[in-house]
Amino acid sequence: MANPKDYPPLAALRAFEAVGRLHGIRRAAKELTVDHAVVSRHIRSLDAWVGAQLLTRNAKGYSLTELGSTYHEQISSALGAIASATSMLMSRGGDLKLSIECIPGFASLWLSDHLGDFISKNSDIDVDFRPSDHSPDFRGNLVDTDIRYLREWEEAALPKSVRRFEFVRPTVFPVASPACAANLKPIDSAEDFLSLPLLHEESDLEWRHWLLSHDVRVPDRIGGSRLWHAHLTLAAARQGHGVALANRWLLRDDIEAGRLVEIIPANGSFRPIRFGAYTILGREDRWNSPSVLRFRRWLQEEVASSDTASGN
Numbered sequence: 001m002a003n004p005k006d007y008p009p010l011a012a013l014r015a016f017e018a019v020g021r022l023h024g025i026r027r028a029a030k031e032l033t034v035d036h037a038v039v040s041r042h043i044r045s046l047d048a049w050v051g052a053q054l055l056t057r058n059a060k061g062y063s064l065t066e067l068g069s070t071y072h073e074q075i076s077s078a079l080g081a082i083a084s085a086t087s088m089l090m091s092r093g094g095d096l097k098l099s100i101e102c103i104p105g106f107a108s109l110w111l112s113d114h115l116g117d118f119i120s121k122n123s124d125i126d127v128d129f130r131p132s133d134h135s136p137d138f139r140g141n142l143v144d145t146d147i148r149y150l151r152e153w154e155e156a157a158l159p160k161s162v163r164r165f166e167f168v169r170p171t172v173f174p175v176a177s178p179a180c181a182a183n184l185k186p187i188d189s190a191e192d193f194l195s196l197p198l199l200h201e202e203s204d205l206e207w208r209h210w211l212l213s214h215d216v217r218v219p220d221r222i223g224g225s226r227l228w229h230a231h232l233t234l235a236a237a238r239q240g241h242g243v244a245l246a247n248r249w250l251l252r253d254d255i256e257a258g259r260l261v262e263i264i265p266a267n268g269s270f271r272p273i274r275f276g277a278y279t280i281l282g283r284e285d286r287w288n289s290p291s292v293l294r295f296r297r298w299l300q301e302e303v304a305s306s307d308t309a310s311g312n
Helices: 010-022 025-032 036-050 066-090 104-121 152-157 178-183 190-195 205-213 230-238 248-257 290-310
Strands: 055-058 061-064 097-102 126-131 145-151 162-168 173-176 244-246 276-283
Touching: 010 025, 010 036, 010 055, 010 061, 010 066, 025 036, 025 061, 061 066, 097 104, 097 290, 104 126, 104 145, 104 230, 104 248, 104 290, 145 152, 145 205, 145 290, 162 290, 173 178, 173 230, 173 248, 190 205, 205 244, 230 244, 230 248, 276 290
Parallel strands: 097 126, 097 145
Antiparallel strands: 055 061, 145 276, 162 276, 173 244
């Protein structure tokens, strides 16, 4: 039996795990619902406790040192085991429950219109559905599954303990309102978009990758407004404020109703670009639980049915 004095404070370990996973003090503080100064103190105290520097600051935030990386993997596993044991203890009653978090855009523009079908077909499952900006910490007991639009450059940041299933990888293309599109100068190539009013979510990364995929030399910063959420970006596009990148899973109704139109070059078409996938993420210990398994199967069938109905 280890001496209790060998255990660092649990709060410091949780702070270290969160900063190492999220690469930021403020992001970790938001997840842990504490002030960022508290997280900073926890990190300093843990460094002093173990006698080593576990994190280092860089231009993009915080990264793990070599020692910190090894320790982080072990601490993450240990915290996951605690969460798993607690979850099993709390679920001993056998009631079927399913907690789902989802990115707001997909939640409001697709899933909310379809989730009622799952609920009606699975009336024995109590569903808790929450749109959320950030992927949850699966070590807690609050969330079973999470739906994200996972871009290729984000995949490496996923914790190893999180299971995932990609259920659709849509083509991404530029759209604008009919009035905005009518006032644009003719588009001959993807490079022409650099002179247009572009609409972004939280950063210019999607436009950057779309343009690079079309062999465009991209400047260090791409101009345009940042709206932070897919549904807000599309709302701005509907109102004629610029050109957005989107996919048919977010704007199928807008395309069919004529509120948005795809922007295509004067001659030909743009190369189909897919740099992200709608992905269901889940706790490893609940991945094959009855409620999660039924939801995953329903989601896969519903997506396939939607694809067939739209002719995609």
